[in-house]
Amino acid sequence: MAASNGAPLVVFDFDKTIVDCDSDNWVVDALGATSRFDELLRHLPWNHAIDAMMGELHSEGKTAEDIRGSLTTAPLSPHAVAAIKTAYDLGCELRILSDANAFFIDAILAHHGLAAYFSGTDTNPAHVDAAGRLRIRPYHDFGAGAHGHGCALPTCPPNMCKGKVMERILRQEEEEEAAAAAAAASAAGSAKTQRRRRAVVYLGDGRGDYCPSLKLREGDYVMPRAGHPVCDLIAASPPAAAVRGWAGFEDLARVLLGIVDAEIARAAAAEEEDAGAAGAGVGVGVVVVPADCRALPLPARQEALMPQAVRVPN
């Protein structure tokens, strides 16, 4: 659901972006199966290997509750928690887009009381079967008889193309925005009313986070974790979205909340300009924030925006 104050939609990767670990490796290490998992990875794709690993742990007597228990100790920075809660309080919709799995993510979010802050999670499905064994499935079926996700980028693993999911999320954003614009035009008795969709912010660290970054458009933001694989990919071939790196979780909170503040200020300035233009009896235009203003601290940004918003080439 689109926020009314211009707060962006924030889409988080999970491993090494919300929790400061790879949750698959965390569980395997915690349950003493590291070398066996390494063996499985020699002949299975990662997503199949973690499912097979869960099968072996089950046959050794490890329960789904043992797995859930191991996830409660996964490292989660208080700064990440604060960023999530503050962004939500400021009006952001939050989602997760992860190549982990639904069981691990749900267990960690529930343990920390964070589940209600997220409107949805796109990840590999998981369930505990009748025998009590945790099953983990690929997001996109692949292998014999399956079509796979069809993305040609080598940075997307066979079980999940996050770019395909991001395309769906962006399509939904556009549909909701078009419906809101039509409703606003109808209420104003004019076809001239235009709205600008809220920005989308994507945070990630890994190779699989490159494809969804490329799907974002001008006016959106990608937040790559410094020193992690997605940074090199973005540096080699940047996306259309503005790039705002972060190093550590205190920095994640600072950068993310700076973007949220800027977008809320931009929406307020655009609304004020619309009101002024309507009062002067002229047509309403779409305000494009000068790129330089996005990096300013909030007071300077507001000052730069308030006198007159202008369209500038990017």
Ligand SMILES: [Mg+2]
């Ligand atoms: Mg990650």
